[in-house]
Amino acid sequence: MLSIGTLAKRTGTKVQTVRYYEQIGLMPEPGRTDGGQRRYGAAELDRLAFIRHSRDLGFPLEAIRELLDLSDSPEKSCAQIDAVAQRQLKAVEARIARLQSLKAELQRMISECHSDRVADCRILEVLRDHEECLSDHKGPDL
């Protein structure tokens, strides 16, 4: 049996994060010692490792919840799992595209600034007026 600290260390998680996952129902309520401390087994270790790895790959917690639910029905088709992964891939690709357009714009404004005084700094000029930009580079979240 593992303490919460050991479980956290083994999975590269913080103790509070483990408790947070329990609070939002992503991790089950574990057994407790007589004194009230949490004790975990191998199944919980695996589940937490799954959660962490999915987070590292950028899956939102709600998607991870879906994946965990789906993996409880081993005989079903894995089409839904595929769909969740595809959705995540699309999200990642969209973010990359957005960031690349930001990168180009930032590089351009930095390279264009040959001034030395704030008064005619190209960076500020570009930030003041979106018309100075080549692309639209707007979007929801980064």
Place this chain on the structure above:
Amino acid sequence: MLSIGTLAKRTGTKVQTVRYYEQIGLMPEPGRTDGGQRRYGAAELDRLAFIRHSRDLGFPLEAIRELLDLSDSPEKSCAQIDAVAQRQLKAVEARIARLQSLKAELQRMISECHSDRVADCRILEVLRDHEECLSDHKGPDL
């Protein structure tokens, strides 16, 4: 003089967001009508446009605060402004690198899944075990 709604519309901001910027001191407290409604002039319009455009380029609010402060000293050197932009560029590049490694991993696990049953879905297998991955793809925030 512009109402908050007009100001928001002209800059592509939400009314609440404008009030939020005021609350955190990024926008100044504007004049008010006798009835207590906010009224804005051209300077505030420009300032908000600057903030929005900077946000669209991914600058955090604290960086924008720096830029606005710096632009109040037109005779100073623009080295600090350059530094803020460079910092943002580095942050964007780091994010792109991270996301590209996630993208590769996601593509790989999706393409490897030829199964039809959840029980032997490659996606779940990879998520269960980080050793299945090619790269480390870990990092702070996306």
Place this chain on the structure above:
DNA sequence: GCTTGAACCTACAGTTGCTGTAGCTTCTAT
């Protein structure tokens, strides 16, 4: 001048995914 409805006001809760703190209790090693 009056009415109506859109737009405004404040204040606060909720979002995502944690992280940090305070004040206390329990466990484990010596």
Place this chain on the structure above:
DNA sequence: ATAGAAGCTACAGCAACTGTAGGTTCAAGC
């Protein structure tokens, strides 16, 4: 037996907004 590390709960805070409730004001049309 005791000390200190690690655990417990509960709550506040981060970024950067967004949404809601319950009330007030503004501006246009008659």
